[in-house]
Amino acid sequence: xxxxxNNHRKLLWFTATVLCxxxxxxxxxxxxxxxxxxxxxxxxxxxxxAQLSLPAETQKALDSGVDLRIQxxxxxxxxxxxxxxxxxxxxxxxxxxxxxQLSGQYILATPVSDNIKTFNTAQQAxxxxxxxxxxxxxxxxxxxxxxxxxxxxxxxxxxxxxPAPLKLFSLVxxxxxxxxxxxxxxxxx
Amino acid sequence: xxxxxxxxxxxGFIKPLPTVIFLMLLLAVVILLASAAQYxxxxxxxxxxxxxxxxxxVLLLLVLIAANIYRLIKEVKQRQLGxxxxxxxxxxxxxxxxxxxxxxxxxSIQFLNQSIDSWYDVEIEKALGDALLVGRNSMEAAKTDxxxxxxxxxxxxxxxxxxxxxxxxxDEIRDSNDLTEISLFTSTGRIVASSHSDVTVIIPDSPDERxxxxxxxxxxxxxxxxxxxxxxxxxxxxxxxxxxVDRPARLLQxxxxxxxxxxxxxxxLEQASSQYNRLVYLRRPLKLSFITTLTLVTLLTxxxxxxxxxxxxxxxxxxxxxxxxxxxxxxxGDYSKELPVTSSDELGVLVQSFNDMTGQIKRxxxxxxxxxxxxxxxxxxxxxxxxRLSSGVLSFDLxxxxxxxNETAQEILDIELESSTNSLEELKAKFNWLAPFFEYIQHxxxxxxxxxxxxxxxxxxxxxxxxxxxxxxxPYENLARGGFVIVFDDMxxxxxxxxxxxxxxxxxxxxxxxxxxLTPIQLSAERVRNKFMDKxxxxxxxxLDRATRTIANQVESMKQMVNEFSEYAQPVMxxxxxxxxNQLIRDVVELYMxxxxxxxxxxxxxxxxxxxxxxxxxxxxxxxxxxxxxxDALSNTQGAVIVIKTCVKTIKNAxxxxxSIIDNGKGIDEKMLDRIxxxxxxxxxxxxxxxxxxxxRIIDEHNGLIRVENNxxxxxxxxxxxxxxxxxxxxxxxxx
Numbered sequence: 016x017x018x019x020x021n022n023h024r025k026l027l028w029f030t031a032t033v034l035c036x037x038x039x040x041x042x043x044x045x046x047x048x049x050x051x052x053x054x055x056x057x058x059x060x061x062x063x064x065a066q067l068s069l070p071a072e073t074q075k076a077l078d079s080g081v082d083l084r085i086q087x088x089x090x091x092x093x094x095x096x097x098x099x100x101x102x103x104x105x106x107x108x109x110x111x112x113x114x115x116q117l118s119g120q121y122i123l124a125t126p127v128s129d130n131i132k133t134f135n136t137a138q139q140a141x142x143x144x145x146x147x148x149x150x151x152x153x154x155x156x157x158x159x160x161x162x163x164x165x166x167x168x169x170x171x172x173x174x175x176x177x178p179a180p181l182k183l184f185s186l187v188x189x190x191x192x193x194x195x196x197x198x199x200x201x202x203x204x
Numbered sequence: 205x206x207x208x209x210x211x212x213x214x215x216g217f218i219k220p221l222p223t224v225i226f227l228m229l230l231l232a233v234v235i236l237l238a239s240a241a242q243y244x245x246x247x248x249x250x251x252x253x254x255x256x257x258x259x260x261x262v263l264l265l266l267v268l269i270a271a272n273i274y275r276l277i278k279e280v281k282q283r284q285l286g287x288x289x290x291x292x293x294x295x296x297x298x299x300x301x302x303x304x305x306x307x308x309x310x311x312s313i314q315f316l317n318q319s320i321d322s323w324y325d326v327e328i329e330k331a332l333g334d335a336l337l338v339g340r341n342s343m344e345a346a347k348t349d350x351x352x353x354x355x356x357x358x359x360x361x362x363x364x365x366x367x368x369x370x371x372x373x374x375d376e377i378r379d380s381n382d383l384t385e386i387s388l389f390t391s392t393g394r395i396v397a398s399s400h401s402d403v404t405v406i407i408p409d410s411p412d413e414r415x416x417x418x419x420x421x422x423x424x425x426x427x428x429x430x431x432x433x434x435x436x437x438x439x440x441x442x443x444x445x446x447x448x449v450d451r452p453a454r455l456l457q458x459x460x461x462x463x464x465x466x467x468x469x470x471x472x473l474e475q476a477s478s479q480y481n482r483l484v485y486l487r488r489p490l491k492l493s494f495i496t497t498l499t500l501v502t503l504l505t506x507x508x509x510x511x512x513x514x515x516x517x518x519x520x521x522x523x524x525x526x527x528x529x530x531x532x533x534x535x536x537g538d539y540s541k542e543l544p545v546t547s548s549d550e551l552g553v554l555v556q557s558f559n560d561m562t563g564q565i566k567r568x569x570x571x572x573x574x575x576x577x578x579x580x581x582x583x584x585x586x587x588x589x590x591x592r593l594s595s596g597v598l599s600f601d602l603x604x605x606x607x608x609x610n611e612t613a614q615e616i617l618d619i620e621l622e623s624s625t626n627s628l629e630e631l632k633a634k635f636n637w638l639a640p641f642f643e644y645i646q647h648x649x650x651x652x653x654x655x656x657x658x659x660x661x662x663x664x665x666x667x668x669x670x671x672x673x674x675x676x677x678x679p680y681e682n683l684a685r686g687g688f689v690i691v692f693d694d695m696x697x698x699x700x701x702x703x704x705x706x707x708x709x710x711x712x713x714x715x716x717x718x719x720x721x722l723t724p725i726q727l728s729a730e731r732v733r734n735k736f737m738d739k740x741x742x743x744x745x746x747x748l749d750r751a752t753r754t755i756a757n758q759v760e761s762m763k764q765m766v767n768e769f770s771e772y773a774q775p776v777m778x779x780x781x782x783x784x785x786n787q788l789i790r791d792v793v794e795l796y797m798x799x800x801x802x803x804x805x806x807x808x809x810x811x812x813x814x815x816x817x818x819x820x821x822x823x824x825x826x827x828x829x830x831x832x833x834x835x836d837a838l839s840n841t842q843g844a845v846i847v848i849k850t851c852v853k854t855i856k857n858a859x860x861x862x863x864s865i866i867d868n869g870k871g872i873d874e875k876m877l878d879r880i881x882x883x884x885x886x887x888x889x890x891x892x893x894x895x896x897x898x899x900x901r902i903i904d905e906h907n908g909l910i911r912v913e914n915n916x917x918x919x920x921x922x923x924x925x926x927x928x929x930x931x932x933x934x935x936x937x938x939x940x
Contacts, residue, residue, distance in 0.1 A: 080477075118430060175248075179251055180494075184492075186255065
């Protein structure tokens with residue numbers, strides 16, 4: 016019986032460890048310094064500033080031809096009293112960072128708009144990405160039916176986009192856990 | 205049997221179904237993980253989830269195996285049947301499954317390392333590096349050429365005075381150099397003029413701030429930029445001096461699409477280089493990922509095999525263990541155990557046969573139990589009858605061992621028949637006063653008589669007893685069933701009662717037949733005397749006087765005898781009252797002490813004895829009769845003494861007052877001793893023999909006991925025990 020209890024305890028510890036590794040952690044390399052939502056001619060606009068940088072290992076992977084996809088996630092959330100908050104709608108901006116070996120340029124691409132920009136360094140590309148964190152959520156009136164709303168945003172490295180061999184690393188290595196965590200902005204309509 | 209087989213097959217199919225489904229799910233997850241680990245898998249997005257699920261699967265299997273092994277160890281420690289065999293099977297299965305798996309795993313790891321290493325070649329890497337360098341140099345050369353060419357054009361551009369000339373000059377430069385776009389900016393970045401090969405493009409593609417600032421410092425900035433269509437574009441920013449001193453410096457930017465041959469080769473080179481570098485970078489993660497996946501798959505497979513081995517071992521051993529337990533249960537007499545039939549194979553048939561066997565035994569046992577119960581009921585019934593029977597019953601087996609006896613037998617014989625003394629010889633030795641009784645039984649049993657009957661006299665604690673003994677040999681087929689039954693009754697009281705009744709009848713008739721003629725005889729004798737006494741003289745007168753006197757005396761004597769008979773024949777009616785026995789004795793003895801000087805009366809009465817309930821006149825009569833008898837017995841005795849004693853004694857938890865009247869006369873003839881209380885039994889010449897008979901009747905009416913015994917040296921004694929309480933049940937209890 017004691018062995019079984021010990022096994023259960025070990026199982027709990029192991030599960031907790033795996034879950035801790037599995038749950039994306041907030042990284043110091045990615046952070047949102049400002050989030051703001053405002054109305055612009057009746058359109059609800061979200062604008063954010065981010066400080067983004069790559070750890071050495073991630074930079075090395077990028078320089079070796081591993082493309083990085085960065086997600087900017089936006090959620091419109093309704094606050095609730097007794098149960099978890101409900102996400103009414105969510106949006107996603109995707110940016111891909113690629114290193115062009117021949118030209119030595121870093122290419123920042125927005126897949127949705129097919130717009131690419133080239134930069135001498137990855138950091139320049141990331142800075143330029145930070146300037147693009149602006150999103151139009153739609154008409155403000157369409158959200159007036161809700162009360163106690165807030166917007167939360169998050170920027171993170173999309174580990175699902177990584178090559179399969181790196182996915183295992185992304186589970187356990189902090190070099191690949193690039194995540195700002197959620198940052199909220201209370202919406203007053 | 206066929207029905208059981210089908211059920212067993214269905215059970216055998218359903219029972220392991222959850223295990224099979226679980227193992228199949230694990231297998232599916234393993235396959236998916238292996239697939240997701242591929243470089244360009246479609247389910248690569250789910251790799252993390254599958255990895256975690258596999259880890260949980262491994263964990264779950266570990267827990268299951270650990271629990272099973274713990275249970276097995278516990279069973280071995282508890283020496284449970286089949287546990288050691290299960291471990292043997294498990295070890296065999298485990299070795300058979302795990303060793304090949306380990307070998308395959310080791311070879312797979314080695315093969316995996318070698319395969320991945322073989323993808324990489326130093327020569328290829330060097331060639332790609334060189335090609336990349338060549339490509340970069342080519343582009344650098346193209347850039348240098350273009351910058352050189354543009355130097356003259358820039359000089360021409362400084363001479364342009366008007367804005368319209370400026371646009372046309374830019375067009376000329378663009379056309380002459382086959383440029384995509386040429387733009388002129390102020391040092392602050394404002395557009396001065398621009399020309400694009402596509403007329404629809406109005407706003408020029410501005411350089412970034414870094415290039416602009418470098419150009420402002422007089423540096424020529426250039427770079428190759430990949431475009432959406434995989435072509436390459438050369439961007440050059442050159443400081444462009446103004447025509448006059450008063451005019452601010454400007455910056456010229458040209459965009460030049462590298463020729464197709466450049467772009468095409470460059471793109472190919474880019475892709476090849478990028479892919480190879482990526483592969484080089486992913487070499488270690490790839491190995492680690494594959495090895496981890498392989499390890500996980502191997503672990504999962506091995507653990508699943510081990511778990512399956514445990515379950516299979518248990519399943520295989522279960523019928524054997526059940527059989528062993530069943531056999532043990534049968535050995536301990538439990539036939540109700542029914543083993544579960546879990547399969548239709550040979551083991552299932554064996555288990556079913558065992559169940560059939562135990563079922564049959566159980567039914568037989570139940571039938572035997574019912575028979576036993578019936579026998580017990582009959583036995584209890586017989587015992588009840590025997591217990592209620594007024595006759596004593598003993599039964600002996602053919603070896604003369606006492607088998608049964610009823611309570612009445614023990615009451616009549618006044619013995620306790622213990623189970624330890626159950627042999628006839630032992631009984632005879634232990635209860636020697638019953639020797640005639642047991643010898644008679646033994647004699648007839650040895651003779652093998654079928655039936656026998658006789659009255660036996662024994663003298664024991666109850667005095668003389670007459671037992672009517674009847675014996676019967678039991679029918680038998682073997683030693684266990686044969687034997688003898690002895691039935692006996694205590695006839696003592698019955699015979700005594702018959703004698704008393706006979707004597708009572710004699711007394712009644714005697715009184716009736718004799719007493720009536722006595723008075724006419726007496727009157728006639730007196731009349732003859734009165735009439736002829738005065739008429740005769742001399743010898744005749746003396747003869748008449750003597751004869752009539754004799755007749756009168758004899759008639760008087762006969763009257764007295766008849767009265768005594770009448771008294772004996774009449775029922776004794778006692779009127780109980782509380783009295784002090786010692787005082788009564790003193791009163792009676794006082795009369796004799798005054799009249800009989802030749803006899804010394806010694807009273808030895810215990811002080812403060814309890815009062816008793818008795819009829820004072822009857823007890824006075826008892827004392828008179830006994831003292832007279834003692835006095836008569838002392839007629840020719842020198843130093844005659846009559847001792848009268850009282851004391852309290854306890855007989856079997858009941859208190860009695862014992863009254864003893866002892867003389868030192870010649871004693872009583874031993875032959876008369878047993879019958880001294882019967883009528884007409886007397887040693888006196890003129891005694892009627894009714895005195896002690898009447899005494900006994902009175903004592904009986906007081907629920908007392910009377911006995912007579914000769915003293916050791918001379919004389920005899922009458923001992924009377926009177927209960928202190930007159931409750932008959934106490935007396936009955938005391939005397940059994």
